[in-house]
Amino acid sequence: MANAYAVPDGALDAPSETYGSGTLSRVLAEAFGTFVLVLGVLGIGVYSFLNQSGTIGIALTAGFAYAAALIAVGHVSGGWFNPAITLAQAIAGRVPWAEVPLYWIGQLIGGFAAGGLIVATIPDKLHELLGKEDKWDLYAGAANGWGDFSPLSVLSQGGATFNLFQAGIVELIASAALAGIALGAGTKSRGVMAAAGGAGLAVLTVVTYPVTGAGLNPVRSTVAAVFANDWGGVSGQVWLFWVAPLVGAGIAALFAVAFGSQEPDQGVEAFGTEAPEGTYGGDTTEDDVVDTDTDADTDATDKKTD
Structure with missing residues (x-):
């Protein structure tokens, strides 16, 4: 039985949304x-x-x-x-x-x-x-x-x-x-x-x-x-x-x-905050996010099959 709380491989490496300071x-x-x-x-x-x-x-x-x-x-x-x-x-x-x-x-x-x-x-x-x-x-x-x-x-x-x-x-x-x-x-x-x-x-x-x-x-x-x-x-x-x-x-x-x-440099967020690659100022597109999610799901499926 698969662990419902398991974190799929690669999920922690996926870009996450960042927020500016209040x-x-x-x-x-x-x-x-x-x-x-x-x-x-x-x-x-x-x-x-x-x-x-x-x-x-x-x-x-x-x-x-x-x-x-x-x-x-x-x-x-x-x-x-x-x-x-x-x-x-x-x-x-x-x-x-x-x-x-x-x-x-x-x-x-x-x-x-x-x-x-x-x-x-x-x-x-x-x-x-x-x-x-x-x-x-x-x-x-x-x-x-x-x-x-x-x-x-x-x-x-x-x-x-x-x-x-x-x-x-x-x-x-x-x-x-x-x-x-x-x-x-x-x-x-x-x-x-x-x-x-x-x-x-x-x-x-x-x-x-x-x-x-x-x-x-x-x-x-x-x-x-x-x-x-x-x-x-x-x-x-x-x-x-x-x-x-x-x-x-x-x-x-x-x-x-x-x-x-x-155009801000890659990896630099508004108000001077530094953002991870793939967030504000990065080159990540919606296709990249979809690909990342697909890769994570594929890895998880492979582990379940094994």
Whole structure:
């Protein structure tokens, strides 16, 4: 008598349907990843006077933080951690438009959680030792800006600086390049995505830091602007660091849609999750599934006959 609960040979090897993570899981993953990224970037920026990290140190921190967060939760949400990149992925059809605001909210929550943690842990007397008005004033050095608030202007004591147009163009082009990297690597494995995204963010940070302090991410810029609390100065310039990255990312996405292939690589599922061969992105057809089932049934019949 045949065992009714026996598993036919080959059945465990047959492709199985996979499901993407739920919306809440994706939003929480974006919040976590943005928290890690902003904590690294603003943490090293606020304490730059202490660690003497310089531009290279800030760039490497940003790149490694992004890569680490993407490896950790990229399989859940895609690993964007940036409203501009999220917009680009939505234009490319990889993120549902209805979820874009939710992603942005999650990213802002993660970013402000990181910023608040930094503020809460700044020693009370530190600002006095550094000649600052208060602990919020420490954030001014990590905020993005142009003109008198450009890092080049500070370093040259006002001798050289970048105006609004120059800062906007640099942020727009750099954000377009960052979004292009994310779009190109977004159908690869998480390892490739982390390497490309982290290296790209690090390089673009080095290029843009003297101009604007390397915005590239509206959440990072907004958190620094809010905690700097200088709305008549550097905080009042935060609008540019939303407009330029979003426009740049949108342009990159439109080029990708118009001239690039939108077909995901084999074995890669939507939102960056890796799927077994034969599921989303694979080459399995209905005939293949039928053949697999037929082979399994045949094997089972042969064993019963024996």
